[in-house]
Every structure is written in C-alpha cells, then in structure tokens.
Amino acid sequence: MLVRDGAAGPEVFLQRRAGAMEFAAGMTAFPGGRVDSTDAEIEIGWAGPPPAWWGQRYGVSESRAKALVCAAVRETFEECGVLLAGPTADTVVADTTGYRGERQRIESREVTLAQFLAQEKLVLRADLLRPWARWITPTVERRRYDTHFFVAVLPSGQRADGATSETDLVQWSTPAAALSTWKTGEHVLLPPTWSQLTSLGAYSSTEQILAADPPIDPIQPEFGEVDGKKLLKFPDNMRYFAELPDASRLVGSKGMRDTDPSLLGGSRPDGGSDAAR
CATH class of the missing domain: 3.90.79.10 (Nucleoside Triphosphate Pyrophosphohydrolase)
Incomplete structure (x- = not known):
C-alpha cells in the first residue's frame, strides 16, 4: 500500500x-x-x-x-x-x-x-x-x-x-x-x-x-450463520455488508464467481433475497 x-x-x-x-x-x-x-x-x-x-x-x-x-x-x-x-x-x-x-x-x-x-x-x-x-x-x-x-x-x-x-x-x-x-x-x-x-x-x-504497529493476526474469512442467514465472517463484517452497494458485482468477478451472492449479503440471481444487514 x-x-x-x-x-x-x-x-x-x-x-x-x-x-x-x-x-x-x-x-x-x-x-x-x-x-x-x-x-x-x-x-x-x-x-x-x-x-x-x-x-x-x-x-x-x-x-x-x-x-x-x-x-x-x-x-x-x-x-x-x-x-x-x-x-x-x-x-x-x-x-x-x-x-x-x-x-x-x-x-x-x-x-x-x-x-x-x-x-x-x-x-x-x-x-x-x-x-x-x-x-x-x-x-x-x-x-x-x-x-x-x-x-x-x-x-x-x-x-x-x-x-x-x-x-x-x-x-x-x-x-x-x-x-x-x-x-x-x-x-x-x-x-x-x-x-x-x-x-x-x-x-x-x-x-x-x-x-503504527498494528497486530498481525492471520484473518481467514469463513462462512457461518448469523440470525439464520449464511454470512462471510471477518472482523467488522457487519459494517462492510451494511455499506456494500451491490454484492452481485463481487460474484461477477473472477475469483468470486463460485460464491452464492446470498452468502455475501446480497440478492440471489433468481431474484430471491438473503440480505445480511
């Protein structure tokens, strides 16, 4: 950076x-x-x-x-x-x-x-x-x-x-x-x-x-359930998803294309809604 x-x-x-x-x-x-x-x-x-x-x-x-x-x-x-x-x-x-x-x-x-x-x-x-x-x-x-x-x-x-x-x-x-x-x-x-x-x-x-001397603890996001919904978990993830404008754009990218957008906090391709906010 x-x-x-x-x-x-x-x-x-x-x-x-x-x-x-x-x-x-x-x-x-x-x-x-x-x-x-x-x-x-x-x-x-x-x-x-x-x-x-x-x-x-x-x-x-x-x-x-x-x-x-x-x-x-x-x-x-x-x-x-x-x-x-x-x-x-x-x-x-x-x-x-x-x-x-x-x-x-x-x-x-x-x-x-x-x-x-x-x-x-x-x-x-x-x-x-x-x-x-x-x-x-x-x-x-x-x-x-x-x-x-x-x-x-x-x-x-x-x-x-x-x-x-x-x-x-x-x-x-x-x-x-x-x-x-x-x-x-x-x-x-x-x-x-x-x-x-x-x-x-x-x-x-x-x-x-x-x-600055930030602590460096390895962070590996994992999927888990929050209030009955699947969600990618990492530090401060709820803030990220609350501000995320369009999760489907992440899924359209190479490198995220295998991920169900509902797991990222967005809408499914079929029009359903699995928001995590």
Whole structure:
C-alpha cells in the first residue's frame, strides 16, 4: 500500500484490476502479486530489519519473510514504477524513469530483482516498508492466497503510474474518499481491501502510519450463520455488508464467481433475497 501526504490527509495509490485478470478482475486494489521462486535470491545490499524480524511479525519462516519483502519491492516496481531501493543504505532512487527498460525485463522475468539490484549497485530498502496485515482466502475459493499487506510512503521525487497490463485505471485517493465512492457503487472493494482502507483512514499523516504497529493476526474469512442467514465472517463484517452497494458485482468477478451472492449479503440471481444487514 503506497501512501503519501495530501491536502486532505494521507492518500493511498489504488488500481482497478484489468478484466482479463484471473483473480479479482475489475476490483479496486493495491499494487501486488505472487511471490516468485527467485525473490529470496538477494544476498547483499539489504537495509533495514533483517528477514528474521519480518518473519516474527508475519508469523512465517525467515526465508519466507525474505521472499515476501523482496516480492513487495519487486511488485511495487513492476506495477507502478516505484522503487524502494537506493545507492546506499540511507538513500533512495529519486527518479526511476531511467530504469524503464529494466522494469519491463523484470516484469517479463528476463532478469530477477536480485540481478537488477546487483547490476545497478542498489540497496534494497526494507526499512521503508512496514508490516500491516495478513489475510488468507476463504476455503470456498478455487484460487487461494496467503496475502501479506505492507505499507510504504512514496519516495520523494518518484511517481506512481499505471504502466502495467494488470490494471486499467489508477488513482490517488484518501481512504475516506475511496470508501465513500465504494458505498455509491463507483468501484468494487473485496473485504481485505476495504479493511485496509478502513484502518489507514484512522491516521492523519503518513508519519503516523509509519509509526503504527498494528497486530498481525492471520484473518481467514469463513462462512457461518448469523440470525439464520449464511454470512462471510471477518472482523467488522457487519459494517462492510451494511455499506456494500451491490454484492452481485463481487460474484461477477473472477475469483468470486463460485460464491452464492446470498452468502455475501446480497440478492440471489433468481431474484430471491438473503440480505445480511
């Protein structure tokens, strides 16, 4: 989750996932993606908390934590051109436009992140990231992910863009504005994205966000019964469903297409109503 200070408070960089994506197509989300087998190859040029510290925060092994941090840096660079690395342990690249070719090569897997950083003599700035949350896809989904959310402030001089095939719209928005337009049905948020926007909205500056130390307990939504109705259960779920404008749009997305909309708190395709509000 890339954030920056704006006139109305912290803003977060959002992307609408392209319709051809296999998971969460059409959803508004943050930059990110899968961990690659090469993500843990970095042996030198690491600034900030060591992998063991990240492993303790996320509850994973040291090697897994290292791959997660590197994947966060790589995916942020691939998807929006922001590079959390610099010539030294206390500097960061001020302009990434000169790395446009390398960015494309990393995205096409012609070169690894480790190879790129070594070639350019850059240090990975793990200290610019903060651990934020961990969500695991419900068991009813065909595609399941163990997602680790990070937060980082946009480095001075750098610009986040939408130059990737994985998105068709990008924007900076305050969490409050993003949640407000979600309520009116202008875009679609899955529960994990909604939850992170809600949590970020509690802070009045990026300095406060970086200083926060939220507990990271794995959240895996499950279906259960509430007042005789089936409902996806996760922290603050009743608020999410009360404000959800159109559950059928979630079901129409790849990644939620096997789910009965009544379980999400909306109407069935047959016109029946199983609202959970």
